[in-house]
Amino acid sequence: MAYVMNLLEAKGISKCFGGVQALxxxxxxxxxxxxxxxxxPNGAGKTTFFNVLTGVYRPDExxxxxxxxxxxxxxxxxxARAGLVRTFQNIRVFPQM
Numbered sequence: 001m002a003y004v005m006n007l008l009e010a011k012g013i014s015k016c017f018g019g020v021q022a023l024x025x026x027x028x029x030x031x032x033x034x035x036x037x038x039x040x041p042n043g044a045g046k047t048t049f050f051n052v053l054t055g056v057y058r059p060d061e062x063x064x065x066x067x068x069x070x071x072x073x074x075x076x077x078x079x080a081r082a083g084l085v086r087t088f089q090n091i092r093v094f095p096q097m
Contacts, residue, residue: 005068007032008053008084013062015048022048026062054086055079 008030015023023045030036038046051057053064055076064071072078079085 005032006030006065007034007067009063009065010049010053011063013049013052013059013064015045015052015057015060023052023059050086053079054084 006029008028010026010028013023013026014021026045026049028036038049040046048057052059052073053071055072055074055078058074064073066079066082066084069082071082071084
């Protein structure tokens with residue numbers, strides 16, 4: 001079986017805000033052409049994790065790679081240029097509806 005390089009990898013990601021540990025040693029691997037969901041209760045760290053992945057926040061610990069290249073932590077414009085972007089949930093796509 002051939003080795004498949006992960007498209008996105010997060011290894012040992014941790015993030016604190018003051019005394020609040022929002023993420024602790026989170027790891028994730030996403031293979032090319034896969035669909036992955038991230039679920040959890042309010043306050044579980046989902047948004048914080050996406051903010052770290054997209055460079056809005058710098059992780060306190062851990063590494064991020066996309067397509068085999070390290071992601072520049074805390075630099076959303078460079079991460080977007082590398083091809084990793086996000087969109088936000090918008091319930092009212094059409095204002096008149």
